[in-house]
Amino acid sequence: MKTYKTYICIDDTDELGGEISTGEISENLREYIQQNYAPCSLVTRHQLFLDDAIPYTSHNSSMCFTSQLNMVQKEAVIAYAIEHLQSVCAPSSQPGLCVGFEEELSDKMALIRFGEDAKRKVLTKEEAYVMAQMQNLHLSEHKNGGQGIIGALAGVGLRLQGNDGRVKGKIKVKSSSMSVKELLALEEISAVCLSNHEILPQDTMITIDSGLKTVWLNHQPVLLVEKTEEGYIPLDRESLRHY
Amino acid sequence: MFSIDNQRRFIFIHGKTAYTEAKKQASQCLYFQLDKDEDEWVTTIQWASCYNCLFRRWTPTSFMCMKQDSHEK
Numbered sequence: 575m576k577t578y579k580t581y582i583c584i585d586d587t588d589e590l591g592g593e594i595s596t597g598e599i600s601e602n603l604r605e606y607i608q609q610n611y612a613p614c615s616l617v618t619r620h621q622l623f624l625d626d627a628i629p630y631t632s633h634n635s636s637m638c639f640t641s642q643l644n645m646v647q648k649e650a651v652i653a654y655a656i657e658h659l660q661s662v663c664a665p666s667s668q669p670g671l672c673v674g675f676e677e678e679l680s681d682k683m684a685l686i687r688f689g690e691d692a693k694r695k696v697l698t699k700e701e702a703y704v705m706a707q708m709q710n711l712h713l714s715e716h717k718n719g720g721q722g723i724i725g726a727l728a729g730v731g732l733r734l735q736g737n738d739g740r741v742k743g744k745i746k747v748k749s750s751s752m753s754v755k756e757l758l759a760l761e762e763i764s765a766v767c768l769s770n771h772e773i774l775p776q777d778t779m780i781t782i783d784s785g786l787k788t789v790w791l792n793h794q795p796v797l798l799v800e801k802t803e804e805g806y807i808p809l810d811r812e813s814l815r816h817y
Numbered sequence: 818m819f820s821i822d823n824q825r826r827f828i829f830i831h832g833k834t835a836y837t838e839a840k841k842q843a844s845q846c847l848y849f850q851l852d853k854d855e856d857e858w859v860t861t862i863q864w865a866s867c868y869n870c871l872f873r874r875w876t877p878t879s880f881m882c883m884k885q886d887s888h889e890k
Contacts (some may be wrong), residue, residue, distance in 0.1 A: 590883055591871055595854035608843065617857055631868045632855055632874045632883075742856050784861075815859045 575644040577612070578675040581711075582651065583729035585622075585636035586722025589664035592631075597742050600637035603655055607641050611651070614641045616762065619691070620732045621757060622725050627696045629668065629721055636722075636729030637742065643733035648673065652712050659716045670722030672730050674711035675692045682734060685709050689731025689738070690726060702727045735791035740817050744785030754778045757786075757797060764794035769809065774799065780806045789817040818842050819882060827882045829867060833875075836860055839867040848872060848884040 582603060587596045597619065604614045617639040617784045624634055628728045643651060652673050663669045679685060688705050691697060699715075702724045706713035711730065715723050733740040754766045756777040763786070766774050771791065780799055786808055788795040818838060819827040831838045843849045843865040844854040850871040852858060858869040867873055 590874065591850075597854050597856050624875050630874075631854075632871075634875070635857075676839070706869070719889075740856065744855070811859055811861055812834075 577642045577644045578677045580636060580641050580643040580648055580675055581730045581733060583636055583638035583672045583726045584666050585670050585725030585729060587659060587663040587667050587669045589666045590631055594662055596637050602658060604639055607651055611647045612642045615639050616795055618739040619742055620729045620739040622692050622728055623694055630657055636725035638729040638733040643776050648650055656714065656716060663717055668718045668721040669716045670720060672711055672713050672726035678710040680709055685731040686734040686735040689728045689735060692728030697724050699723055724807055737791055739790045740814060741788040741790060741795050744787055747782060751781050752780055760795035762795055763788060763797050765796045765799055767796055769798050769800060778806055787814060789814060827885055829879045832868045833878045843867045843870060
């Protein structure tokens with residue numbers, strides 16, 4: 575059976591001070607798919623609009639990743655994800671789930687615009703359902719008001735756009751200094767750039783003092799670095815917060 | 818370091834990039850708890866900071882502290 579690039583995105587699964595985060599649940603789903611069906615991409619975190627009219631928990635972000643699934647597998651993943659969300663999401667959360675094949679999208683630019691709009695204005699559930707239906711995407715709510723469907727759909731749009739978000743997790747390396755070439759040999763890093771997106775030569779040495787955090791640019795995980803008096807170092811968390 | 822808005826919410830007055838003030842505030846807070854989700858930390862974590870606290874809620878220009886007890890005592 576033919577397989578297709580499949581987007582999986584969730585939002586609003588936690589509550590303030592709660593034990594489980596949206597990031598953790600997205601990792602649960604990713605592991606399930608990898609164990610049962612197919613490899614998955616890295617998970618990206620997409621920052622959405624902050625406004626009093628939006629009932630977000632603390633930061634209003636969604637988590638998205640992709641896999642390569644056939645129709646039967648996609649339906650099985652949706653069923654598992656719904657069951658998992660219903661069992662682990664925080665009592666007051668409003669989880670939303672979006673799943674779909676890239677090939678079946680009817681208007682990619684419209685979906686990307688929806689994602690970009692969700693970063694700068696308040697959108698409604700009705701708008702999300704209309705967009706999801708038009709794009710042949712599964713979109714479902716699973717507890718309370720189900721406001722998380724807006725972020726879940728927006729996350730797919732932003733992942734499709736390819737230039738938004740930080741990659742979930744950190745890359746642990748043992749060495750305190752690595753060349754760009756060595757970093758590119760890691761499967762979690764596809765490019766090493768300055769913050770102006772200038773690509774560094776492969777023999778450039780990068781000084782490393784903690785785990786590496788990448789951002790999603792040009793549809794790939796990119797390590798951003800800066801030049802200091804001591805040489806090149808990865809951008810710190812403070813500098814990455816706008817991604 | 819906090820103002821109280823008309824909905825009785827405690828808003829950090831220094832905004833989103835006052836790293837020193839956020840660290841100082843967290844060091845004085847009995848309720849500080851590091852966010853369990855490392856991907857939501859926005860500062861390096863050698864020091865406690867309100868910016869990485871489980872009980873901060875981001876707003877367009879700053880954050881509000883959701884542990885109101887800590888301010889009312």
